[in-house]
Amino acid sequence: MSIYNSIGQQYSKTRIPDIRIVKKLIDFLNLPKGSIIADIGAGTGGYSLALANQGFFVNAIEPSVVMQKQAVDHLQIKWFTGYAENLPLPDKSVDGVVSILTIHHFTHLEKAFQEMQRIIRDGTIVVLTFDIRFAQKIWLYDYFPFLWEDALRFLPLNEQINLIKSNTQGRVEVIPLLLPHDLSDLFAAAAWRRPELYLQPEVRAGISSFALANQDLINKGLQLLAADLNSGKWVNKYGDIRNLIEIDLGYRFIRVTLVN
Structure with missing residues:
Protein backbone atom coordinates (compact mmCIF):
# COMPACT_ATOMS: atom_id res chain seq x y z
CA MET A 1 0.00 0.00 0.00
CA SER A 2 3.07 2.26 -0.08
CA ILE A 3 1.86 3.38 -3.52
CA TYR A 4 -0.71 5.55 -1.77
CA ASN A 5 1.98 7.39 0.16
CA SER A 6 2.96 8.86 -3.22
CA ILE A 7 -0.22 8.91 -5.33
CA GLY A 8 -2.62 9.61 -2.47
CA GLN A 9 -1.51 13.11 -1.57
CA GLN A 10 -4.51 14.80 -3.23
CA TYR A 11 -6.75 11.74 -3.21
CA SER A 12 -9.58 13.34 -1.28
CA LYS A 13 -10.08 16.01 -3.97
CA THR A 14 -11.37 13.59 -6.61
CA ARG A 15 -12.41 10.53 -4.62
CA ILE A 16 -15.49 12.11 -3.06
CA PRO A 17 -17.92 9.50 -1.69
CA ASP A 18 -21.00 9.11 -3.85
CA ILE A 19 -24.18 9.26 -1.80
CA ARG A 20 -25.79 6.51 -3.91
CA ILE A 21 -22.98 4.13 -3.02
CA VAL A 22 -23.27 5.15 0.64
CA LYS A 23 -27.01 4.38 0.61
CA LYS A 24 -26.37 0.96 -0.93
CA LEU A 25 -23.76 0.18 1.73
CA ILE A 26 -26.21 1.08 4.49
CA ASP A 27 -28.99 -0.92 2.84
CA PHE A 28 -26.80 -4.01 2.45
CA LEU A 29 -25.41 -3.77 6.00
CA ASN A 30 -28.96 -3.59 7.37
CA LEU A 31 -27.78 -2.41 10.79
CA PRO A 32 -29.36 0.00 13.28
CA LYS A 33 -27.76 3.38 13.80
CA GLY A 34 -25.17 3.24 16.55
CA SER A 35 -23.71 -0.01 15.22
CA ILE A 36 -19.94 -0.33 14.81
CA ILE A 37 -18.61 -0.73 11.27
CA ALA A 38 -15.05 -1.50 10.23
CA ASP A 39 -13.94 0.21 7.02
CA ILE A 40 -11.05 -1.86 5.66
CA GLY A 41 -8.68 0.12 3.43
CA ALA A 42 -10.43 3.33 4.42
CA GLY A 43 -8.16 5.61 2.40
CA THR A 44 -8.82 9.23 3.27
CA GLY A 45 -11.93 8.21 5.17
CA GLY A 46 -14.54 9.52 2.79
CA TYR A 47 -16.90 6.58 3.17
CA SER A 48 -16.08 6.29 6.89
CA LEU A 49 -17.18 9.90 7.29
CA ALA A 50 -20.32 9.35 5.26
CA LEU A 51 -21.28 6.36 7.43
CA ALA A 52 -20.49 8.27 10.64
CA ASN A 53 -22.69 11.13 9.44
CA GLN A 54 -25.51 8.60 9.08
CA GLY A 55 -25.22 7.65 12.75
CA PHE A 56 -22.76 4.74 12.73
CA PHE A 57 -19.52 4.32 14.67
CA VAL A 58 -16.63 3.52 12.36
CA ASN A 59 -13.26 1.87 12.90
CA ALA A 60 -11.25 3.04 9.90
CA ILE A 61 -8.26 0.83 9.07
CA GLU A 62 -5.71 2.20 6.59
CA PRO A 63 -1.96 1.50 6.18
CA SER A 64 -1.07 4.80 4.49
CA VAL A 65 -0.42 7.67 6.90
CA VAL A 66 -0.49 10.08 3.93
CA MET A 67 -4.08 9.04 3.28
CA GLN A 68 -5.06 9.18 6.94
CA LYS A 69 -3.80 12.75 7.28
CA GLN A 70 -6.40 13.92 4.76
CA ALA A 71 -9.27 12.57 6.83
CA VAL A 72 -11.88 14.85 8.37
CA ASP A 73 -12.09 14.38 12.14
CA HIS A 74 -15.33 12.95 13.47
CA LEU A 75 -16.19 11.88 17.01
CA GLN A 76 -17.64 8.61 15.74
CA ILE A 77 -14.56 7.57 13.72
CA LYS A 78 -11.49 5.89 15.22
CA TRP A 79 -8.43 5.49 13.01
CA PHE A 80 -6.10 2.50 13.04
CA THR A 81 -2.92 2.00 11.03
CA GLY A 82 -2.93 -1.54 9.75
CA TYR A 83 -3.40 -3.99 6.92
CA ALA A 84 -6.38 -6.13 5.96
CA GLU A 85 -4.35 -9.28 6.57
CA ASN A 86 -3.69 -8.34 10.21
CA LEU A 87 -6.48 -6.10 11.42
CA PRO A 88 -5.69 -4.20 14.64
CA LEU A 89 -9.11 -4.96 16.16
CA PRO A 90 -10.24 -7.54 18.75
CA ASP A 91 -12.30 -10.62 17.92
CA LYS A 92 -16.03 -9.99 17.43
CA SER A 93 -15.64 -6.25 18.03
CA VAL A 94 -17.71 -4.85 15.13
CA ASP A 95 -21.23 -5.31 13.77
CA GLY A 96 -20.41 -4.95 10.10
CA VAL A 97 -17.50 -4.60 7.66
CA VAL A 98 -17.14 -2.61 4.45
CA SER A 99 -14.27 -2.66 1.98
CA ILE A 100 -14.66 -0.36 -1.00
CA LEU A 101 -12.58 -0.92 -4.14
CA THR A 102 -9.64 -2.14 -2.10
CA ILE A 103 -9.32 -5.93 -2.29
CA HIS A 104 -7.26 -5.80 -5.49
CA HIS A 105 -4.56 -4.15 -3.36
CA PHE A 106 -4.54 -6.82 -0.66
CA THR A 107 -1.51 -9.10 -0.65
CA HIS A 108 -3.22 -12.18 0.80
CA LEU A 109 -6.95 -12.31 0.15
CA GLU A 110 -7.55 -15.51 2.10
CA LYS A 111 -6.06 -13.99 5.24
CA ALA A 112 -7.92 -10.71 4.70
CA PHE A 113 -11.29 -12.45 4.52
CA GLN A 114 -10.43 -14.56 7.57
CA GLU A 115 -9.61 -11.37 9.44
CA MET A 116 -12.92 -9.80 8.41
CA GLN A 117 -14.75 -12.81 9.82
CA ARG A 118 -12.67 -12.73 13.00
CA ILE A 119 -13.53 -9.17 13.95
CA ILE A 120 -17.24 -9.30 13.17
CA ARG A 121 -20.09 -10.47 15.35
CA ASP A 122 -23.15 -11.93 13.62
CA GLY A 123 -23.46 -9.47 10.77
CA THR A 124 -22.62 -8.53 7.23
CA ILE A 125 -19.51 -7.89 5.15
CA VAL A 126 -20.01 -5.66 2.10
CA VAL A 127 -17.23 -5.56 -0.49
CA LEU A 128 -17.30 -3.33 -3.55
CA THR A 129 -15.11 -4.94 -6.19
CA PHE A 130 -14.96 -5.35 -9.96
CA ASP A 131 -14.35 -7.86 -12.68
CA ILE A 132 -13.71 -6.26 -16.06
CA ARG A 133 -14.73 -9.51 -17.75
CA PHE A 134 -18.33 -8.42 -17.13
CA ALA A 135 -17.76 -5.01 -18.72
CA GLN A 136 -18.20 -3.82 -22.25
CA LYS A 137 -15.00 -2.47 -23.77
CA ILE A 138 -15.87 1.21 -23.93
CA TRP A 139 -13.90 4.06 -25.53
CA LEU A 140 -11.69 4.49 -22.45
CA TYR A 141 -9.77 1.33 -23.27
CA ASP A 142 -9.12 2.39 -26.86
CA TYR A 143 -7.08 5.32 -25.58
CA PHE A 144 -5.65 3.58 -22.51
CA PRO A 145 -5.48 -0.15 -23.32
CA PHE A 146 -3.24 -0.75 -20.32
CA LEU A 147 -6.25 -0.12 -18.06
CA TRP A 148 -8.02 -3.12 -19.61
CA GLU A 149 -4.90 -5.28 -19.52
CA ASP A 150 -4.18 -4.29 -15.91
CA ALA A 151 -7.72 -5.13 -14.79
CA LEU A 152 -7.59 -8.55 -16.45
CA ARG A 153 -4.81 -9.45 -14.01
CA PHE A 154 -7.18 -9.19 -11.07
CA LEU A 155 -9.02 -12.25 -9.83
CA PRO A 156 -12.20 -13.18 -11.70
CA LEU A 157 -15.36 -12.58 -9.70
CA ASN A 158 -16.11 -16.28 -9.26
CA GLU A 159 -12.67 -16.79 -7.71
CA GLN A 160 -13.23 -13.84 -5.37
CA ILE A 161 -16.56 -15.38 -4.34
CA ASN A 162 -15.00 -18.81 -3.77
CA LEU A 163 -12.29 -17.29 -1.59
CA ILE A 164 -14.89 -15.44 0.47
CA LYS A 165 -17.04 -18.55 0.88
CA SER A 166 -14.14 -20.78 1.92
CA ASN A 167 -12.69 -18.26 4.36
CA THR A 168 -15.85 -16.89 5.98
CA GLN A 169 -18.45 -19.66 5.62
CA GLY A 170 -20.93 -16.88 4.95
CA ARG A 171 -23.87 -16.69 2.58
CA VAL A 172 -22.78 -14.71 -0.48
CA GLU A 173 -24.86 -12.50 -2.75
CA VAL A 174 -23.58 -10.53 -5.75
CA ILE A 175 -25.29 -7.29 -6.78
CA PRO A 176 -24.20 -5.30 -9.87
CA LEU A 177 -23.38 -1.62 -9.40
CA LEU A 178 -24.51 0.21 -12.51
CA LEU A 179 -22.39 3.34 -12.71
CA PRO A 180 -24.37 6.60 -12.92
CA HIS A 181 -23.09 9.17 -15.39
CA ASP A 182 -22.39 11.73 -12.66
CA LEU A 183 -20.49 9.82 -9.97
CA SER A 184 -18.65 12.02 -7.49
CA ASP A 185 -16.17 9.26 -6.60
CA LEU A 186 -13.85 9.31 -9.61
CA PHE A 187 -12.44 5.79 -9.57
CA ALA A 188 -11.11 4.18 -12.74
CA ALA A 189 -14.19 3.99 -14.98
CA ALA A 190 -16.36 6.51 -13.11
CA ALA A 191 -16.01 9.25 -15.75
CA TRP A 192 -17.23 6.96 -18.54
CA ARG A 193 -19.46 9.74 -19.95
CA ARG A 194 -17.04 12.60 -19.16
CA PRO A 195 -13.86 11.92 -21.17
CA GLU A 196 -12.46 15.38 -20.53
CA LEU A 197 -11.96 14.49 -16.86
CA TYR A 198 -9.22 12.00 -17.71
CA LEU A 199 -7.16 14.89 -19.08
CA GLN A 200 -6.94 16.31 -15.55
CA PRO A 201 -3.79 15.20 -13.67
CA GLU A 202 -5.57 15.29 -10.30
CA VAL A 203 -8.22 12.85 -11.55
CA ARG A 204 -5.61 10.42 -12.85
CA ALA A 205 -3.65 10.77 -9.60
CA GLY A 206 -6.58 9.24 -7.73
CA ILE A 207 -6.65 6.14 -9.95
CA SER A 208 -4.02 3.56 -9.06
CA SER A 209 -4.02 2.00 -12.55
CA PHE A 210 -2.83 5.31 -14.00
CA ALA A 211 -0.30 5.80 -11.23
CA LEU A 212 1.26 2.39 -11.87
CA ALA A 213 1.27 2.60 -15.67
CA ASN A 214 4.07 3.54 -18.04
CA GLN A 215 4.07 7.32 -18.39
CA ASP A 216 4.81 7.16 -22.12
CA LEU A 217 1.69 5.05 -22.68
CA ILE A 218 -0.37 7.49 -20.62
CA ASN A 219 0.94 10.50 -22.55
CA LYS A 220 0.24 8.82 -25.86
CA GLY A 221 -3.36 8.18 -24.85
CA LEU A 222 -3.80 11.68 -23.45
CA GLN A 223 -2.55 13.33 -26.62
CA LEU A 224 -4.86 11.24 -28.77
CA LEU A 225 -7.86 11.81 -26.50
CA ALA A 226 -7.28 15.57 -26.34
CA ALA A 227 -6.93 15.77 -30.12
CA ASP A 228 -10.08 13.71 -30.72
CA LEU A 229 -12.10 15.80 -28.26
CA ASN A 230 -10.92 19.03 -29.88
CA SER A 231 -11.59 17.84 -33.43
CA GLY A 232 -14.97 16.29 -32.70
CA LYS A 233 -13.73 12.83 -33.66
CA TRP A 234 -14.50 11.48 -30.17
CA TYR A 251 -18.41 -3.28 -10.69
CA ARG A 252 -20.05 -5.58 -8.17
CA PHE A 253 -21.12 -5.53 -4.54
CA ILE A 254 -20.47 -8.77 -2.70
CA ARG A 255 -22.67 -9.10 0.37
CA VAL A 256 -21.64 -11.75 2.88
CA THR A 257 -24.04 -12.65 5.67
CA LEU A 258 -22.28 -14.29 8.63
CA VAL A 259 -23.46 -16.23 11.63
CA ASN A 260 -20.41 -16.64 13.85
Whole structure:
Protein backbone atom coordinates (compact mmCIF):
# COMPACT_ATOMS: atom_id res chain seq x y z
CA MET A 1 0.00 0.00 0.00
CA SER A 2 3.07 2.26 -0.08
CA ILE A 3 1.86 3.38 -3.52
CA TYR A 4 -0.71 5.55 -1.77
CA ASN A 5 1.98 7.39 0.16
CA SER A 6 2.96 8.86 -3.22
CA ILE A 7 -0.22 8.91 -5.33
CA GLY A 8 -2.62 9.61 -2.47
CA GLN A 9 -1.51 13.11 -1.57
CA GLN A 10 -4.51 14.80 -3.23
CA TYR A 11 -6.75 11.74 -3.21
CA SER A 12 -9.58 13.34 -1.28
CA LYS A 13 -10.08 16.01 -3.97
CA THR A 14 -11.37 13.59 -6.61
CA ARG A 15 -12.41 10.53 -4.62
CA ILE A 16 -15.49 12.11 -3.06
CA PRO A 17 -17.92 9.50 -1.69
CA ASP A 18 -21.00 9.11 -3.85
CA ILE A 19 -24.18 9.26 -1.80
CA ARG A 20 -25.79 6.51 -3.91
CA ILE A 21 -22.98 4.13 -3.02
CA VAL A 22 -23.27 5.15 0.64
CA LYS A 23 -27.01 4.38 0.61
CA LYS A 24 -26.37 0.96 -0.93
CA LEU A 25 -23.76 0.18 1.73
CA ILE A 26 -26.21 1.08 4.49
CA ASP A 27 -28.99 -0.92 2.84
CA PHE A 28 -26.80 -4.01 2.45
CA LEU A 29 -25.41 -3.77 6.00
CA ASN A 30 -28.96 -3.59 7.37
CA LEU A 31 -27.78 -2.41 10.79
CA PRO A 32 -29.36 0.00 13.28
CA LYS A 33 -27.76 3.38 13.80
CA GLY A 34 -25.17 3.24 16.55
CA SER A 35 -23.71 -0.01 15.22
CA ILE A 36 -19.94 -0.33 14.81
CA ILE A 37 -18.61 -0.73 11.27
CA ALA A 38 -15.05 -1.50 10.23
CA ASP A 39 -13.94 0.21 7.02
CA ILE A 40 -11.05 -1.86 5.66
CA GLY A 41 -8.68 0.12 3.43
CA ALA A 42 -10.43 3.33 4.42
CA GLY A 43 -8.16 5.61 2.40
CA THR A 44 -8.82 9.23 3.27
CA GLY A 45 -11.93 8.21 5.17
CA GLY A 46 -14.54 9.52 2.79
CA TYR A 47 -16.90 6.58 3.17
CA SER A 48 -16.08 6.29 6.89
CA LEU A 49 -17.18 9.90 7.29
CA ALA A 50 -20.32 9.35 5.26
CA LEU A 51 -21.28 6.36 7.43
CA ALA A 52 -20.49 8.27 10.64
CA ASN A 53 -22.69 11.13 9.44
CA GLN A 54 -25.51 8.60 9.08
CA GLY A 55 -25.22 7.65 12.75
CA PHE A 56 -22.76 4.74 12.73
CA PHE A 57 -19.52 4.32 14.67
CA VAL A 58 -16.63 3.52 12.36
CA ASN A 59 -13.26 1.87 12.90
CA ALA A 60 -11.25 3.04 9.90
CA ILE A 61 -8.26 0.83 9.07
CA GLU A 62 -5.71 2.20 6.59
CA PRO A 63 -1.96 1.50 6.18
CA SER A 64 -1.07 4.80 4.49
CA VAL A 65 -0.42 7.67 6.90
CA VAL A 66 -0.49 10.08 3.93
CA MET A 67 -4.08 9.04 3.28
CA GLN A 68 -5.06 9.18 6.94
CA LYS A 69 -3.80 12.75 7.28
CA GLN A 70 -6.40 13.92 4.76
CA ALA A 71 -9.27 12.57 6.83
CA VAL A 72 -11.88 14.85 8.37
CA ASP A 73 -12.09 14.38 12.14
CA HIS A 74 -15.33 12.95 13.47
CA LEU A 75 -16.19 11.88 17.01
CA GLN A 76 -17.64 8.61 15.74
CA ILE A 77 -14.56 7.57 13.72
CA LYS A 78 -11.49 5.89 15.22
CA TRP A 79 -8.43 5.49 13.01
CA PHE A 80 -6.10 2.50 13.04
CA THR A 81 -2.92 2.00 11.03
CA GLY A 82 -2.93 -1.54 9.75
CA TYR A 83 -3.40 -3.99 6.92
CA ALA A 84 -6.38 -6.13 5.96
CA GLU A 85 -4.35 -9.28 6.57
CA ASN A 86 -3.69 -8.34 10.21
CA LEU A 87 -6.48 -6.10 11.42
CA PRO A 88 -5.69 -4.20 14.64
CA LEU A 89 -9.11 -4.96 16.16
CA PRO A 90 -10.24 -7.54 18.75
CA ASP A 91 -12.30 -10.62 17.92
CA LYS A 92 -16.03 -9.99 17.43
CA SER A 93 -15.64 -6.25 18.03
CA VAL A 94 -17.71 -4.85 15.13
CA ASP A 95 -21.23 -5.31 13.77
CA GLY A 96 -20.41 -4.95 10.10
CA VAL A 97 -17.50 -4.60 7.66
CA VAL A 98 -17.14 -2.61 4.45
CA SER A 99 -14.27 -2.66 1.98
CA ILE A 100 -14.66 -0.36 -1.00
CA LEU A 101 -12.58 -0.92 -4.14
CA THR A 102 -9.64 -2.14 -2.10
CA ILE A 103 -9.32 -5.93 -2.29
CA HIS A 104 -7.26 -5.80 -5.49
CA HIS A 105 -4.56 -4.15 -3.36
CA PHE A 106 -4.54 -6.82 -0.66
CA THR A 107 -1.51 -9.10 -0.65
CA HIS A 108 -3.22 -12.18 0.80
CA LEU A 109 -6.95 -12.31 0.15
CA GLU A 110 -7.55 -15.51 2.10
CA LYS A 111 -6.06 -13.99 5.24
CA ALA A 112 -7.92 -10.71 4.70
CA PHE A 113 -11.29 -12.45 4.52
CA GLN A 114 -10.43 -14.56 7.57
CA GLU A 115 -9.61 -11.37 9.44
CA MET A 116 -12.92 -9.80 8.41
CA GLN A 117 -14.75 -12.81 9.82
CA ARG A 118 -12.67 -12.73 13.00
CA ILE A 119 -13.53 -9.17 13.95
CA ILE A 120 -17.24 -9.30 13.17
CA ARG A 121 -20.09 -10.47 15.35
CA ASP A 122 -23.15 -11.93 13.62
CA GLY A 123 -23.46 -9.47 10.77
CA THR A 124 -22.62 -8.53 7.23
CA ILE A 125 -19.51 -7.89 5.15
CA VAL A 126 -20.01 -5.66 2.10
CA VAL A 127 -17.23 -5.56 -0.49
CA LEU A 128 -17.30 -3.33 -3.55
CA THR A 129 -15.11 -4.94 -6.19
CA PHE A 130 -14.96 -5.35 -9.96
CA ASP A 131 -14.35 -7.86 -12.68
CA ILE A 132 -13.71 -6.26 -16.06
CA ARG A 133 -14.73 -9.51 -17.75
CA PHE A 134 -18.33 -8.42 -17.13
CA ALA A 135 -17.76 -5.01 -18.72
CA GLN A 136 -18.20 -3.82 -22.25
CA LYS A 137 -15.00 -2.47 -23.77
CA ILE A 138 -15.87 1.21 -23.93
CA TRP A 139 -13.90 4.06 -25.53
CA LEU A 140 -11.69 4.49 -22.45
CA TYR A 141 -9.77 1.33 -23.27
CA ASP A 142 -9.12 2.39 -26.86
CA TYR A 143 -7.08 5.32 -25.58
CA PHE A 144 -5.65 3.58 -22.51
CA PRO A 145 -5.48 -0.15 -23.32
CA PHE A 146 -3.24 -0.75 -20.32
CA LEU A 147 -6.25 -0.12 -18.06
CA TRP A 148 -8.02 -3.12 -19.61
CA GLU A 149 -4.90 -5.28 -19.52
CA ASP A 150 -4.18 -4.29 -15.91
CA ALA A 151 -7.72 -5.13 -14.79
CA LEU A 152 -7.59 -8.55 -16.45
CA ARG A 153 -4.81 -9.45 -14.01
CA PHE A 154 -7.18 -9.19 -11.07
CA LEU A 155 -9.02 -12.25 -9.83
CA PRO A 156 -12.20 -13.18 -11.70
CA LEU A 157 -15.36 -12.58 -9.70
CA ASN A 158 -16.11 -16.28 -9.26
CA GLU A 159 -12.67 -16.79 -7.71
CA GLN A 160 -13.23 -13.84 -5.37
CA ILE A 161 -16.56 -15.38 -4.34
CA ASN A 162 -15.00 -18.81 -3.77
CA LEU A 163 -12.29 -17.29 -1.59
CA ILE A 164 -14.89 -15.44 0.47
CA LYS A 165 -17.04 -18.55 0.88
CA SER A 166 -14.14 -20.78 1.92
CA ASN A 167 -12.69 -18.26 4.36
CA THR A 168 -15.85 -16.89 5.98
CA GLN A 169 -18.45 -19.66 5.62
CA GLY A 170 -20.93 -16.88 4.95
CA ARG A 171 -23.87 -16.69 2.58
CA VAL A 172 -22.78 -14.71 -0.48
CA GLU A 173 -24.86 -12.50 -2.75
CA VAL A 174 -23.58 -10.53 -5.75
CA ILE A 175 -25.29 -7.29 -6.78
CA PRO A 176 -24.20 -5.30 -9.87
CA LEU A 177 -23.38 -1.62 -9.40
CA LEU A 178 -24.51 0.21 -12.51
CA LEU A 179 -22.39 3.34 -12.71
CA PRO A 180 -24.37 6.60 -12.92
CA HIS A 181 -23.09 9.17 -15.39
CA ASP A 182 -22.39 11.73 -12.66
CA LEU A 183 -20.49 9.82 -9.97
CA SER A 184 -18.65 12.02 -7.49
CA ASP A 185 -16.17 9.26 -6.60
CA LEU A 186 -13.85 9.31 -9.61
CA PHE A 187 -12.44 5.79 -9.57
CA ALA A 188 -11.11 4.18 -12.74
CA ALA A 189 -14.19 3.99 -14.98
CA ALA A 190 -16.36 6.51 -13.11
CA ALA A 191 -16.01 9.25 -15.75
CA TRP A 192 -17.23 6.96 -18.54
CA ARG A 193 -19.46 9.74 -19.95
CA ARG A 194 -17.04 12.60 -19.16
CA PRO A 195 -13.86 11.92 -21.17
CA GLU A 196 -12.46 15.38 -20.53
CA LEU A 197 -11.96 14.49 -16.86
CA TYR A 198 -9.22 12.00 -17.71
CA LEU A 199 -7.16 14.89 -19.08
CA GLN A 200 -6.94 16.31 -15.55
CA PRO A 201 -3.79 15.20 -13.67
CA GLU A 202 -5.57 15.29 -10.30
CA VAL A 203 -8.22 12.85 -11.55
CA ARG A 204 -5.61 10.42 -12.85
CA ALA A 205 -3.65 10.77 -9.60
CA GLY A 206 -6.58 9.24 -7.73
CA ILE A 207 -6.65 6.14 -9.95
CA SER A 208 -4.02 3.56 -9.06
CA SER A 209 -4.02 2.00 -12.55
CA PHE A 210 -2.83 5.31 -14.00
CA ALA A 211 -0.30 5.80 -11.23
CA LEU A 212 1.26 2.39 -11.87
CA ALA A 213 1.27 2.60 -15.67
CA ASN A 214 4.07 3.54 -18.04
CA GLN A 215 4.07 7.32 -18.39
CA ASP A 216 4.81 7.16 -22.12
CA LEU A 217 1.69 5.05 -22.68
CA ILE A 218 -0.37 7.49 -20.62
CA ASN A 219 0.94 10.50 -22.55
CA LYS A 220 0.24 8.82 -25.86
CA GLY A 221 -3.36 8.18 -24.85
CA LEU A 222 -3.80 11.68 -23.45
CA GLN A 223 -2.55 13.33 -26.62
CA LEU A 224 -4.86 11.24 -28.77
CA LEU A 225 -7.86 11.81 -26.50
CA ALA A 226 -7.28 15.57 -26.34
CA ALA A 227 -6.93 15.77 -30.12
CA ASP A 228 -10.08 13.71 -30.72
CA LEU A 229 -12.10 15.80 -28.26
CA ASN A 230 -10.92 19.03 -29.88
CA SER A 231 -11.59 17.84 -33.43
CA GLY A 232 -14.97 16.29 -32.70
CA LYS A 233 -13.73 12.83 -33.66
CA TRP A 234 -14.50 11.48 -30.17
CA VAL A 235 -18.13 12.65 -30.39
CA ASN A 236 -18.54 11.20 -33.87
CA LYS A 237 -17.16 7.84 -32.84
CA TYR A 238 -18.30 7.45 -29.24
CA GLY A 239 -20.89 10.18 -28.65
CA ASP A 240 -23.79 7.73 -28.43
CA ILE A 241 -22.58 6.77 -24.95
CA ARG A 242 -23.85 10.15 -23.76
CA ASN A 243 -27.40 8.90 -24.31
CA LEU A 244 -26.93 6.49 -21.39
CA ILE A 245 -27.59 7.50 -17.79
CA GLU A 246 -25.95 4.42 -16.28
CA ILE A 247 -23.76 1.54 -17.47
CA ASP A 248 -22.46 -1.83 -16.31
CA LEU A 249 -18.67 -1.70 -16.34
CA GLY A 250 -18.05 -4.74 -14.19
CA TYR A 251 -18.41 -3.28 -10.69
CA ARG A 252 -20.05 -5.58 -8.17
CA PHE A 253 -21.12 -5.53 -4.54
CA ILE A 254 -20.47 -8.77 -2.70
CA ARG A 255 -22.67 -9.10 0.37
CA VAL A 256 -21.64 -11.75 2.88
CA THR A 257 -24.04 -12.65 5.67
CA LEU A 258 -22.28 -14.29 8.63
CA VAL A 259 -23.46 -16.23 11.63
CA ASN A 260 -20.41 -16.64 13.85
